[in-house]
Amino acid sequence: MIDSLPPLREVIRAHDLRAKKSFGQNFLLDLNLTARIARAAGDLRGADVFEVGPGPGGLTRGLLAEGARHVLAVEKDARCLPALAEIAAACPGxxxxxxxxxxxxxxxxxxxxxxxxxxxxxxxxxxxxxIRWMTPPQWPPFWQSLTLMFQREVAERIVARPGSKAYGRLALMVQWRAEARIVLTLPPEAFTPAPKVSSAVVHITALEAPRYPANAQVLERVVAAAFNQRRKMLRAALKGLAPGIEGHLEAVGIPPTARAEEIGLEAFCALARRLEGVQGQGGRIQEP
Structure with missing residues (x-):
């Protein structure tokens, strides 16, 4: 049983698992916190769970304790495998x-x-x-939800709204196809070793279909061009995408003098559809 396993600090000492910078490791040893992250993923009973970078297995224990049907843990650091094997032995199959x-x-x-x-x-x-999980060849994706720890700055970019400094390509890419919210924030001292920044857990739930119709590749090109030069007005930032870009912007209700951070997802999708139509008439959407 999971309750019979030793505390994580003992496991780390026993297996000499000092966190390595080359693996981007910062271990979360408080099992109360790992349990909260597991619960943030919702009801795990009847679901399989994919875990990346389990390290010594703190979150792995939480996922199994919360009733996950099966957990697949992928770990690059061979030093962690014996500690994870102990958890597997405590939860056969x-x-x-x-x-x-x-x-x-x-x-x-x-x-x-x-x-x-x-x-x-x-x-x-x-x-x-x-990004890989949000841009599969077909949608819906293989996953039902993502519950992921990031640097807090990255988490804020994922959930950002128009008009904020954090708003950009990442927010649009995620929010086009999913619901995203920050469910937990963690200070540096929660980890061993303590990173220089705070962390946050984001829960992302896949939508059955994107919020607004758009070709994924065209939308990505439009958004990339807009935010690659986010200080510029859109008529300048997007001028390389297609001839007469001002007219296309005006046709979908976007002021040509607006900047990317002022424009919402629906308007970007409308512009992508219009430019895809231009492409279909023999025009060409340029790479940003």
């Missing part, structure tokens, strides 16, 4: 640990839907993993 890179793994080959992703993501790959 419910935890599979794979040594490897989550960026190279297809969870569907190991898990059965519904699938929830829950992870204290290593800071060095967190944003890249989120």
């Amino acid at each position: 419910r935890l599979r640990v794979i040594e490897g890179d989550a960026l190279a793994l297809d969870p569907l080959t190991h898990l059965t839907p519904p699938i929830k992703v829950v992870a204290n993501l290593p800071y060095n790959v967190g944003t890249e993993l989120l």
Whole structure:
């Protein structure tokens, strides 16, 4: 049983698991906090869970204690495998640990839907993993929800609204296809070693379909061009995308003198649809 396992500090001492900067590791040792993160993912009974970077297994314990049907934990650091094996032995048949890179793994080959992703993501790959999970070839994705730890600054960018400094490509990419909210914030001292910044847990629930119709690739090009030069007016930032960009902006109700951070998701989608129409008539949407 999970309750019979030793405290995490003892596990770290026993296996000499000093956090390594090269793995982006900051261990969360308070099992009350890891349990709160597991609960933030919602009801885990009847769901498989994909965990990235479990380290010594604090969150892994929480996921199993909260009733996850099966947990797939992917860990790059071989030093952590014996500690994770102890958890697997305490929960026969419910935890599979794979040594490897989550960026190279297809969870569907190991898990059965519904699938929830829950992870204290290593800071060095967190944003890249989120982008991959938000931009699959087909939607809905393999996951039902994502409950992920990020640097607080990244978390605020995910949930940001128009008009704020944090608003940008990440907010639009996530909010186009999902509901996102910050459910927990953690100070640096909650971790070992303590990072230089605060952290936050974001809960993201996949929508059945995007909020507004748009071609994903065209929308991404429009948003990338707009925010790559966010200080410029949109008529200047987007001029390389298509001829007569001012007319296209005005046609969908966007003032050509507006800046990217002032424009909401619905308007960006309307512009993407219009520019896709231009492309369909023989025009070409340029790469930003």
